[in-house]
Amino acid sequence: MRARRFRTTLAALTVLAVLCLPGCGSGGETASPPPAGDGARITGDVTVFAAASLAESFTRLGRDFEAAHPGVRVSFSFAGSSALANQINQGAPADVFAAAAPANMKTVTDAGNGDGTPATFARNQLVIAVPEGNPGGLTGLADLTRPGVKVALCAEQVPCGAAARRVLTAAGVRVTPVTLERDVKAALSKLRLGEVDAALVYRTDVRAAGGDVDGVEFPESAGAAYEYPIVLLSDAPNVRAGRAFVDLVLSAAGLAVLTAAGFQAP
């Protein structure tokens, strides 16, 4: 008998809760429409699609954002910019897109999926990633052609590969890589596993890798610095929170987090 009564109570509570879902809790606020602009309370979930190289800094910014707006949850999808651009154009539900290259942003804005013009929020440069302490003594691009030096590059279809190609062509250095990796993290993991002696990756990735990877800067990389654009998506399920997140990325506080990760100001 007792168990049954308990179950009945539970069922009643469940029904109440379901009925309550749309209305309860916001009763006080619905009396007057929330004011637009910065003063508006930001609620709900915000989904950010961001280039793999932004993983560390955006995760940090996401935590800052959640701290500034209690109750808001930021979820990220970090992947290659081109894969993300494809997903957005196929209708993936995202609020914000941050790409590692203008070309991938163009894929999205050309399809009419961007809300307004994308803004550039950071730049990133290539460096030669080497194992900690640089045991091979590599000092510049030309050293990548030394016999016995195994090099991993990104495939040309992804931004870091296109950048590597541009840098190497401009410098007139012919490198024969042992592998063309699918993204910058994969190239770096080949280095960390000791399978290659060097990889051309972004400076931010070397920074994020921590102690076991060193970066060798080279002057030719300045010519192929990539601009990172960010945009609010036109089908954003949570426009207000999405816009606020974009504002955070573009703010001085956002830039501070980004430069700490190795990015340069736009």
Place this chain on the structure above:
Amino acid sequence: MPAALLLPAALGLLFLVLPLVGLLVRTPWSTLPHRLAEPEVLTALRLSLQTATLATLFCLLLGVPLAWLLARVEFPGRRVVRALVTVPLVLPPVVGGVALLLVFGRRGLLGGWLDATFGITLPFSTAGVVLAEAFVAMPFLIIAVEGALRGADTRYEEAAATLGAGRWSAFTRVTLPLVAPGIAAGAVLCWARALGEFGATITFAGNFPGRTQTMPLAVYLALETDLEAAIVLSLLLLAVSVAILASLRDRWITAP
């Protein structure tokens, strides 16, 4: 025919075939011949067919004896061994690739020794592709062959033994022909899995056209820039594998 079976059967077929329809709908038929004629496409296709076939041979060589061991020999820990055999089925292929690097890589458990003693380096080589594919595909072969061996009547082997055949000749002349359809079915599954292998291959063997870039890797990278090229490559891989499997099925696998 009972509708209770027919309806879910039809739905199951639809579920499997609809994605293929999706591919066909988006196929750029007008530029298809032009895209297929590109040398990189043929290079990747040839590499895929070669490595998948070599991986299947490798699996046959090691997998059939292992299946026999699991099916015919009582030994302590057999259940554990059987579970271990299926590990590559459960392991995400990318993790499988990392695991292979940790064993056969330059700093791996065996890799350094292989390099120092025999001058063999497997990562970033075509042999590495074969190894990665075999690692992922071998369980399919073993499970199929073990099932066939368990289903086969051991009295034939016993009869062969009473007629004076040794264990080896009983195995090669009685057991193997008896389970040949099972081995063929397992080999086909194994080959198909090897042909579609992506994660372990790109992680262990890397990606370089002509050496380690198989069709699934080419499809993945094409997807980065050009959806239509990726669809064309997928269709080509699909058409070739279906053609080969269909012709083999008629010849080898049809039960009498």
